[in-house]
Each structure stands twice: as structure tokens, then as C-alpha cells.
Amino acid sequence: MENVNEIKDKIRQRFVKVAIDPTAPQRHPSGPASAKKLGYEPAEIDALPAVVTESFAGVGNPLGLHEVRPGETVVDIGCGAGVDSIIAARKVGPCGRVIGVDMTPEMVKKATDNAVAAGVANVEFHQGEADRLPAGDGTVDVVISNGVFNLCLDKPEVLAEVFRVLRSGGRLQMADILLGEAVTDEQVEKKGAWSD
Numbered sequence: 001m002e003n004v005n006e007i008k009d010k011i012r013q014r015f016v017k018v019a020i021d022p023t024a025p026q027r028h029p030s031g032p033a034s035a036k037k038l039g040y041e042p043a044e045i046d047a048l049p050a051v052v053t054e055s056f057a058g059v060g061n062p063l064g065l066h067e068v069r070p071g072e073t074v075v076d077i078g079c080g081a082g083v084d085s086i087i088a089a090r091k092v093g094p095c096g097r098v099i100g101v102d103m104t105p106e107m108v109k110k111a112t113d114n115a116v117a118a119g120v121a122n123v124e125f126h127q128g129e130a131d132r133l134p135a136g137d138g139t140v141d142v143v144i145s146n147g148v149f150n151l152c153l154d155k156p157e158v159l160a161e162v163f164r165v166l167r168s169g170g171r172l173q174m175a176d177i178l179l180g181e182a183v184t185d186e187q188v189e190k191k192g193a194w195s196d
Helices: 004-020 032-037 042-046 083-092 105-118 155-165 185-191
Strands: 073-077 097-102 123-127 140-146 166-175
Touching: 004 105, 032 042, 073 083, 073 155, 083 097, 083 105, 083 123, 083 140, 097 105, 105 123, 140 155, 155 166
Parallel strands: 073 097, 073 140, 097 123, 140 166
Antiparallel strands: none
């Protein structure tokens, strides 16, 4: 059985590869074609510089669940290369703010560079984890997450942190993957590690 640090290290390693070499074969779909298949507006993805979308590694479109409005504050948990953060920053406009958080320094650097390439200034990126968000109590309108919650080891702790930062009436918009109740232990073993 792997310990917590080993699991986190394998997750980091997986996403460092996506950040550093987005064209290398991955075990999961990635890049702009994947984003379009997952429900992002093709024109919205095509309007972003290729360097921004090349490391997209999401599993759905959390921004498609409810409109992000001008002036809102958004936190993006597991922001990766910043695709969702950058799209949200464009939607909230200059009076809004987006805070992206990712556990891998390589993704934080890539997201920061991508924000510059995309010409958005109302987004900031921090290295950190989902259970310690860089936002004050009740200061956030929307928390988004794209394929990250399943990788969190202590989901109740992460949810408590999400609800700590959300304002009254705020919302969580997430896309993720789940194993159904009918999945056997043997099938789970074949799925691979936490980082797969």
C-alpha cells in the first residue's frame, strides 16, 4: 500500500510530464481536441493561443455548468496549465478575479506564462493543494475543479475548504470521474494507481 507522500508524488510526476512535454503520449486525452470533445465551445478554445491549450488535461467542462459572470471571484482547484482559469478570467472581466491553485510548480509556471500569452491580467496562480486555498473566508463566488477532486486524498477536508472560501450563495462547479458502485475490487486494481 502506498503512503500519502508516494501517492502525491506520482500525481505530481504525471502532471509535470503534461506541463513539460504535452505532445508525449498520455494515458488520458489531453490538448485542445480533448477540450472540444468535452463540451468547450470550439471557437473559445481556438481563440486561445496553442501554447495555452496544449497541456489541457481536464475531464469535462465545469464552466459549462453555470455562467461565470462579470465581477465574480473564481478559484480554480488544480488549475493545471490554466485553460479554465484563463477562460474564467475573460468571463469575469477586469472587475473580476481568478485564483488558480495547482500542486505542481511546473504547471503553475506554465499557467502564469499562459495567462501572459492569452493577455489576461486578472488571474493569479499559486502552488498549493486543494485543502489549503489562498482565499479568505467567504470571499469567493465560484470554485471550479476539473478532474482534480478524484485525486484528493481527503475529500471531506477539501470540501470543507471549498465551503470555507465560498460566499453565501456561492457555488462549486466541478467535472470529475467516478467509479460506479458495481465496479469490483479486481476492476479497480486494473485501473491503476491514483495518478492514472
